[in-house]
Amino acid sequence: MTTFDVNKTPKKYALSLQMDLSKFEKATDEEKKQQDVMSESTTFFKDGMRKLFKNPLAVASIIVLAFIIATIVVAPHIVPYSYEEILSVEGKRDKGAKNLRPFEYSKAEQAYIEKGNFRFPHIFGTDEQCRDYFIRVIYGTRVSLVVGFFASLIVLLIGIIYGSISGYAGGKVDLIMMRIVDIIYSLPDMLVIILLSVVLSNVLQFKPDSFLAGMGSNMISLFIVFGLLYWVGMARLIRAQILSIKENEYILAARSIGAKPGHIIRKHIIPNCLSVIIISTALQIPSAIFTESYLSFVGLGVQAPMPSLGSLANSARGGLQSYPYKLVFPALMICLIVLSLNLLGDGLRDAFDPKLNK
Amino acid sequence: MWKYILKRILLALFTVFLICVITFALMNAIPGGPFNKEKALSEATIASLNARYNLDKPLYVQFFMYMKNLLHGDFGVSLKNGREIKGIISESFPVSCRLGLSAVIVALILGTIFGSLAALMRNKWPDRLIIFFSTLFTAVPSFVLATLLLLVFSIKLGWIPVWSAENTNYLLPVIALAAYPMAYTTRLAKTSMLDALSQDYIRTAKAKGVSKYKVIFKHALRNSLLPIITYAGPEIAYIITGSMVVETVFTVGGIGSKFVSAISNRDYTMIMATTIFLATLMVFANVICDLLYKVVDPRIKYE
Numbered sequence: 238m239t240t241f242d243v244n245k246t247p248k249k250y251a252l253s254l255q256m257d258l259s260k261f262e263k264a265t266d267e268e269k270k271q272q273d274v275m276s277e278s279t280t281f282f283k284d285g286m287r288k289l290f291k292n293p294l295a296v297a298s299i300i301v302l303a304f305i306i307a308t309i310v311v312a313p314h315i316v317p318y319s320y321e322e323i324l325s326v327e328g329k330r331d332k333g334a335k336n337l338r339p340f341e342y343s344k345a346e347q348a349y350i351e352k353g354n355f356r357f358p359h360i361f362g363t364d365e366q367c368r369d370y371f372i373r374v375i376y377g378t379r380v381s382l383v384v385g386f387f388a389s390l391i392v393l394l395i396g397i398i399y400g401s402i403s404g405y406a407g408g409k410v411d412l413i414m415m416r417i418v419d420i421i422y423s424l425p426d427m428l429v430i431i432l433l434s435v436v437l438s439n440v441l442q443f444k445p446d447s448f449l450a451g452m453g454s455n456m457i458s459l460f461i462v463f464g465l466l467y468w469v470g471m472a473r474l475i476r477a478q479i480l481s482i483k484e485n486e487y488i489l490a491a492r493s494i495g496a497k498p499g500h501i502i503r504k505h506i507i508p509n510c511l512s513v514i515i516i517s518t519a520l521q522i523p524s525a526i527f528t529e530s531y532l533s534f535v536g537l538g539v540q541a542p543m544p545s546l547g548s549l550a551n552s553a554r555g556g557l558q559s560y561p562y563k564l565v566f567p568a569l570m571i572c573l574i575v576l577s578l579n580l581l582g583d584g585l586r587d588a589f590d591p592k593l594n595k
Numbered sequence: 596m597w598k599y600i601l602k603r604i605l606l607a608l609f610t611v612f613l614i615c616v617i618t619f620a621l622m623n624a625i626p627g628g629p630f631n632k633e634k635a636l637s638e639a640t641i642a643s644l645n646a647r648y649n650l651d652k653p654l655y656v657q658f659f660m661y662m663k664n665l666l667h668g669d670f671g672v673s674l675k676n677g678r679e680i681k682g683i684i685s686e687s688f689p690v691s692c693r694l695g696l697s698a699v700i701v702a703l704i705l706g707t708i709f710g711s712l713a714a715l716m717r718n719k720w721p722d723r724l725i726i727f728f729s730t731l732f733t734a735v736p737s738f739v740l741a742t743l744l745l746l747v748f749s750i751k752l753g754w755i756p757v758w759s760a761e762n763t764n765y766l767l768p769v770i771a772l773a774a775y776p777m778a779y780t781t782r783l784a785k786t787s788m789l790d791a792l793s794q795d796y797i798r799t800a801k802a803k804g805v806s807k808y809k810v811i812f813k814h815a816l817r818n819s820l821l822p823i824i825t826y827a828g829p830e831i832a833y834i835i836t837g838s839m840v841v842e843t844v845f846t847v848g849g850i851g852s853k854f855v856s857a858i859s860n861r862d863y864t865m866i867m868a869t870t871i872f873l874a875t876l877m878v879f880a881n882v883i884c885d886l887l888y889k890v891v892d893p894r895i896k897y898e
Contacts, residue, residue: 423610425877427836428870429617435858435866436621527736534738534840536859547738554742554844558750568739576734 285512288588295584298577305574309379317357318369320376321542326356336560337363361566365556368542374566377544381574384456385526388463389518392525395464396471397514401502403472404479415476422469430462430528434537437461456539459529467521474517478510512589519582523575530571546571600886607882614874615665619658622863670868675860680868684850691842691849695834697769702776702830707823709777710784711816714792725781732778738840741771745844758845768845772837776830783826787819794818821892828884832877 279287289295318324326345337343339362346356361370403414437458482488482505491501507514532538533547541548546567553563652660664671670680713725732740744767748755755764791797792815800810839851846852850869857865 419606420610420613423606423878423881424614425832425835425874427832428614428874428877431858432618432621432866432870435861436624523734530736531738531836531840535855550739550742557742557746561746561751564742564746568743571736571739572734575736576731579730579734 281512285585285589289584292584292587294580295588298580298584301573301577302581305378305577306382309375309382312375313372316360316369316372316375318372320368320373320544322369323367324363324369335363335367336365336556338560339562362560362562364552364563370563370566373544373549374546374570377546377549377567378570378574380539380543380545381526381529381571384459384529385522385578388460388467388525388529389521391460391464392468392471392521393514393518396468397475397507399468400472400475401479401506404476405483405498405502405506407483411476418469418472421466422473424466426462426466427528427531429466430459430532431535431537433462434458434532459532459538463525467525471514471517471521474513475510478513479506482506482509515589516582516586519578519585523578523582526571526575526578596889599889603882603885607878610878611871611875614878615662615871616658618867618870619661622867623654623657625863665871670872671864673857673862673865675857675862675865680865683853683865684868684872687848687850687853690847691838691851694765694768694772694842694847694849695831695838697765698772698776698834698838699827699831701769702773702780703823703827705773706777706780707784707816707820710781710786711788711811711819713781713785714788715811717789726785729778729781732774733782735774737771737775737837738844740774741768741841741844744771758847768841768847771844772834772841775837776833780823780826780830783822784819787822788815791815791819821888824884824888824891827887828881831880831884835873835877 324343324346326343326349337359339360340358341362342350342356342359350356359369359371361374364370364373399414399418403411403418488501488505491505496504529538530545530547530550533545534551536548536551538545538548549567550564550571553560553567557564661671668681670684672678673680673683709725709729713722716722745757748767749757755767758764758768797810797815800814805814835851838849839855841847842849842852843855850873853865854869854873856862857869
């Protein structure tokens with residue numbers, strides 16, 4: 238019996254029902270090896286994630302970010318002070334606790350400790366209003382990260398919706414929408430943000446104890462301005478992607494079956510833009526944090542007493558000669574966060590950008 | 596080509612007009628006029644003050660009069676100290692101009708040099724060192740760097756005296772202002788230089804026997820300058836906004852620090868005038884950079 242060879246199958250005549258029995262021989266080892274899986278099939282995401290985790294800088298930044306997030310979640314439960322609480326010993330306001338160095342105790346606190354009680358150490362010292370500095374830096378980091386995240390989310394949503402409508406519709410609608418984008422793009426954003434913050438802080442009045450009042454009108458104006466101004470970059474990117482994807486044949490096929498435009502955009506186009514979306518969002522977050530800390534430095538950030546890293550750096554300017562540590566801690570925190578987010582964004586771009594595939 | 600230039604300039608003028616409208620509308624949206632703040636004035640006094648400053652006329656008339664004054668160069672009077680804003684701007688702008696221009700030039704030149712060096716010596720130690728520092732400096736906000744420099748060099752070490760009327764040392768403010776653009780330009784220059792070096796015409800030039808320096812300076816460098824010129828527009832915008840904090844930190848009496856103090860004093864006429872002035876600068880810098888880019892690269896089609 239010969240082994241089955243597809244080229245040598247004997248054919249009597251075309252309609253013969255005769256089987257070639259050599260097809261039923263057991264497979265040799267060589268033939269079995271053809272069925273081996275060379276490499277696992279992966280999806281786009283798994284492939285990208287794998288490349289990301291091979292990048293040491295990106296992994297390091299993920300670890301640093303995870304550590305920072307863990308700290309700001311856990312620390313308020315461990316440290317017994319609050320960010321607005323003026324330090325008091327046994328119920329009495331402690332006037333001598335101004336501007337303590339890290340791990341130093343005021344006289345009243347030392348007397349308290351000598352009596353045998355435990356006083357949680359001031360890891361970063363205190364500020365000029367007798368508040369614990371460590372917890373203020375932690376809350377400032379919280380504010381910065383939350384603002385960065387939500388501002389990027391707003392930018393993402395508005396940018397995607399606007400860009401996809403403009404890109405998919407084409408023609409006159411596209412032309413008008415892009416003119417609007419051009420005009421908004423040429424406005425100097427920082428100046429408009431400053432103006433809007435100044436105005437909105439006077440105009441917006443919230444009910445005193447509501448959640449919005451806690452954030453302060455400056456925060457709200459920051460989000461409003463991000464919603465008004467910063468989405469144009471994302472919209473342009475999405476529109477460019479859509480313009481190139483629109484020419485593909487599967488879009489034509491979907492349209493000819495009768496799929497509605499919204500369905501096509503949601504199911505086909507957006508998943509293909511996902512890499513561009515992820516990368517630009519990851520690079521938008523540190524830029525939002527920069528803007529927020531810049532505004533806080535100028536005095537237009539979150540309302541006192543809620544701290545922000547920028548306003549902490551600003552108030553540290555006053556006592557710079559005597560208390561340099563008050564500047565170092567918030568500055569270090571900003572740099573660390575922005576650096577890790579930047580490195581993470583770079584790593585994501587190297588991992589997910591199909592044009593850079595080796 | 597002239598049609599494109601005209602269109603661009605018209606768009607810029609329209610943007611400046613739009614900014615004036617927005618600024619005027621926002622400043623007038625603040626409740627309470629400028630005279631309600633200090634002492635309680637009688638009705639008649641308020642009425643006559645309003646008439647004197649044309650505040651009783653409808654808004655579009657006020658806007659029209661404001662624009663007319665602007666075109667004559669009259670920015671109004673500062674609410675805080677009563678001085679003419681034109682005078683304040685004309686004495687503080689030259690300082691900022693010197694600071695800003697030095698920062699732009701330093702950032703562009705040093706950034707291009709470092710980026711090209713990094714591209715030419717790829718994967719050797721100069722490349723790694725340059726990339727390390729440029730990544731670091733893109734993460735440091737300008738106000739942090741400014742305060743740190745002030746702390747270390749002026750206060751602790753005393754090497755550079757603090758800014759005052761007699762001693763105007765531009766070194767530290769320029770470093771603080773130029774750090775981020777220089778780092779960004781370095782990365783940009785490296786990428787575009789690498790791109791240019793891998794092109795076919797470089798291979799041709801080398802095969803023809805052109806000297807190494809000519810290849811780098813005449814062919815590769817010129818082609819890699821384009822993305823840097825594109826970045827010059829946003830860079831100028833960054834320098835203008837960055838100068839606000841740097842001037843405040845180093846107590847340089849420039850227009851940026853005047854803007855910041857106007858914000859904290861709620862000096863609305865000053866805020867308005869400075870915003871319009873700075874915004875006009877930014878818009879026209881962008882237009883010039885755009886036009887320059889189209890001039891330098893003949894491959895770009897005019898829309």
